[in-house]
Amino acid sequence: MIGDQYFRSQITDHRSHFVAEMSIENRERLELNRHIAQLLKCRRCPGMKSTPVSGGAIKSDIMIIGQAPGPREPVLQRPFAHTAGKTLFRWFEEFCGMNEAAVRSKIYFAAVCRCFPGKNSSGTDRVPAPDEIRNCSSWMDDEIGILRPRLIIPVGRLAIMQFIDCAKSAGEAVSFPYRLESLIGHKFRAKRAGYRFDLIPLPHPSGASPWHKILPGRELTERALKLIARHAATRELKVNLESTNPGILMQD
Numbered sequence: 001m002i003g004d005q006y007f008r009s010q011i012t013d014h015r016s017h018f019v020a021e022m023s024i025e026n027r028e029r030l031e032l033n034r035h036i037a038q039l040l041k042c043r044r045c046p047g048m049k050s051t052p053v054s055g056g057a058i059k060s061d062i063m064i065i066g067q068a069p070g071p072r073e074p075v076l077q078r079p080f081a082h083t084a085g086k087t088l089f090r091w092f093e094e095f096c097g098m099n100e101a102a103v104r105s106k107i108y109f110a111a112v113c114r115c116f117p118g119k120n121s122s123g124t125d126r127v128p129a130p131d132e133i134r135n136c137s138s139w140m141d142d143e144i145g146i147l148r149p150r151l152i153i154p155v156g157r158l159a160i161m162q163f164i165d166c167a168k169s170a171g172e173a174v175s176f177p178y179r180l181e182s183l184i185g186h187k188f189r190a191k192r193a194g195y196r197f198d199l200i201p202l203p204h205p206s207g208a209s210p211w212h213k214i215l216p217g218r219e220l221t222e223r224a225l226k227l228i229a230r231h232a233a234t235r236e237l238k239v240n241l242e243s244t245n246p247g248i249l250m251q252d
């Protein structure tokens, strides 16, 4: 019995030593893998119509925050898998020289809610309820703690509102609706979960709103994408991508 205890304590010691010896990079990767495994098991919100969708354990200095998956994403098991994704990835290709594969392999995808909320009575995707947003916020806080990102890109009003006081930033007296014109095309310094990072919001690329297609939305969206392309975190990510996957980047 004593021998058995001794043997087990030796294994425990060996494991602790092994974890201590692991590089910070590997530890963060391990933490992220564990996080995703837990996230995928989450069933906190009874009103949600799918299980959680994740873009995978991508160790990155950049996070893209969507609003919530639509009906296709849970089936295809990746965020931005349908029409909104087509526009989003076209933006990244055009302004940052990164195609969809490059973006998915190098940028961490999160969302305000990770499950499909279902449809509302008018047939459009239901906006997640405040308690669902609250339930899901701990997943995002944990991801910010693990990744400590330098740049966060919230996509769409609901995602932007999780990071900045939109009314204050837009110089408006009421908190909603606020003007996207005062938020898109600008870089903010934001703080969440105890960490500070740059924030460059994008409008939602779904076809539901034409805001990003007409002036001034079109110009402001282009300005925001140029800010993302010029950000140090994006430039370093591209250098890293080119060194590990020569030829994957589009020509500028």
Ligand code: SF4
Pocket: 039, 042, 043, 044, 045, 048, 051, 052, 113, 114, 115, 132, 135, 136, 137
């Ligand atoms: S929306 Fe978020 S908190 Fe709610 S069940 Fe899905 S993963 Fe869990």
